[in-house]
Amino acid sequence: MPPRYDPHGVEERWQRTWEEEGLYGADPDPSRTPYVDAHPPPNVTGELHTGHALQLALGDTLVRLKRMQGYNVLFQPGYDHAGISTQSVVEKVLVAEGTSRQELGREAFEARVWEWLHEYGGKILHQFRRMGASLDYRRTRFTMDDDYVRAVMRLFVHLYRRGWIYRANRIINWCPFHETSLSDLELEHVDVDDTLSTIRYPLADGGGFVAIATVRPATIPADVAVAVHPADERYTHLVGREVIVPWTENRVPVIADERVEREFGTGALKITPAHDPNDFAIGRDHGLPEPSCIGLDGRVTAAGLEGLTQQEAAEKVLAWCRERGLLEKREHYRHSVATCERCHSRIEPLISLQWWCAMGELKQRGLDALRTCEVRFHPESQHRFAIDSLENAPDWNISRQIWWGHQIPVWYCPEGHLTVEETEPAACAECGSPDLTRETDVLDTWFSSALWPFATLGWPDETPELAYFYPGDLQTTAREIIRLWENRMIFLGLELLGEVPFRDVIIHSTVLAPDGRRMSKSLGTGVDPLQLIDKYGTDATRYGLMKNSLTQDVRFSYSAIEEGGKLANKLWNAARLILTACEGAAPAERPATLEERWILARLSQTQRRVEALLAEFDFAHTMDELYHLTFDDFCDWYLEAVKARLYDGDADARTTATAALERLLELLHPALPHVTEEIWSHLPGRETRLIVAPWPHAGNEADAGALARVQEYAQVFRRSGVVPKLEGDEKRIFDAVVKPDRAPRRENGNVDAERERLWAEVARAEKMLANERFVANAPPEVVAAEREKLERYRRELDAIGG
């Protein structure tokens, strides 16, 4: 065993060994209790980032604990086909090759995507392996696998027959680059500098005008009304009259609606239902028409402006207004606009025929499960957020106009009848026409992701896996996908299988860059976890990420990773001492010494503490406990106390030390799997791997405080230089650990300073105890604790001759 622990090579070797020996695998076994964590499938084109790394560290730590505790653990891996993301990546390749998706045509494009995926996709699961994630890789699933596609089709047909899927014209977010609709959740809002124009709409019956403010004059040709707030006295006399829209010179009504902000602009709002979500809602409620003046390519279609960009059209319209004295003013205006989160094109709100999933009953079932805590989000604040999100969930736009994805299983006949089947029907269900055309839209990626916890187990077939592993137990995810994913898995699990897919959802912290900003490639603030693994090792990276994971947002910290590296090295050297000090010593029989009873008690105590912390998913404090157990208790006190006997060849000391080390390794394994398994393999007589070693039973903790007095006196000695009066075992341990004869000589000043400090403490405690109100009002145990402290300070003062 070399004097330094080097994770390189060791970690990858164990990752291979565990997987090859089938120790990650889980199969149905009715004699054992299952524990299931269906890990969020990353994008098939994705790369490991710190969010994944933290997510894996948390999930894997818990799953390893459960495995040791005897559960039949299924940690489910897989990929998501990630519709728009993947299509974008491949399209970029095509552009670089001088061709395009349109040129290839749909079928060839899809083939090309598969080709690309076979070559470049799916690398991220190899990166998951580098995190030591004990996923059952044999069971890797892809949301475009044949079986999975069948599950998605079944879901669509199921929901359609339930009457919850419908087709309707609504205003949607249109991405002109990807040429598809996007859900609200796929947008990114960015601030832009813009111009706010105030334009006068003359009253049709003469006698003045109404001025409105707009940032999009190009949409004026599609105006169908001007709206004012019903309580706005400036305008009440105009409601019901008509104004003339510039450029088109159409007559439109002035209407009253409470959604108009009186304070913004002039307090009057032009209504363009076809190109603004808010206007769309107002228009529908007032029964207004919905003419359009902008096409799918983002260009203007209005009469006289055909084919112009919106910028060009705006200038023409504004010039028209200026000539007629209708342009009141133009001013700089900074506001946020919606962009596509993938390509950052500006989103066009358009009215379009789309497929929708009604949320009514599904939402209700999900809410019931959340409110009764059948599923619990952790921390509690995220549980409330999940409920709020679901309560406010609008109907779900499930169709996308892209090519990479699950094509919607709807066929149209020439008569316009719809046939909805899982597989291609021979004829129209209504008129029998064999002339069928399939819907070209594909489904929203999250529609298929929502099946993950059960489609991975074989649903809709009644497989042994589904029967045994469903419902699962755990989900570990990021905050931003609670609405996109978690809530939908919950209500679909209830709808399709009658049970929630998991009990607990850990919402982990967001890892911010060291400077406190969001980690992002474009800001250059990202930290690459693979580089961390290369530099510090996987165990250190896992430890460091989990150490700082307590609050909602947490800054990345290199020093926390380094701390993990030190912990691994410390452990390594503790093992080196125990294993090399007295090789080949003969066994003997003697009662356990004070320090031996103490360390075993401390190990049990920490174990129970760790179990309690992990039951509450408190990983940060778990790391803290493990660190101090290893450094302070195990190395600095216990090993220092028994070291001499180990070198003297005391076989009992070695036996106990090895047993204590085993316990320590077991406690540390879930968090630091590699270094612990490596040390474990050096222990004599190992028959099983640590990864599947049984989690220990908590033992006797009576002696956990046995060294308290020695530790107190060590403090006093180290500060004052006065050797305390101790006897027997206590003196022996004190001498071995503190080594008073080797300590540097102290000047009298040290004694005086320590004496002064203790006197101050005594005075403070005496004052508190003399305070009648304190003694009367404070809880008895607090008063008792204060008396104990006072006694301790007096004892320590006595020890240094105060």
Next chain:
RNA sequence: GGGCGGUUAGCUCAGUUGGGAGAGCACCAGCUCGACAAGCUGGGGGUCACUGGUUCGAGCCCAGUACCGCCCACCA
């Protein structure tokens, strides 16, 4: 605008029903004593963001303010 989190040592963060301000890193000093210099021991360093309140006593509880951040919404 809404929701949530944060503000404690130079940095990253703990601080468990209110009762002696902590850890790791960094810094300084001393230790090569048969595991580990990625070590051991000690030390310096804090107006616990601010204001007010409750209390014998507040980092912690209450009210308010400021600033930082994450998520959501979108007033055209």
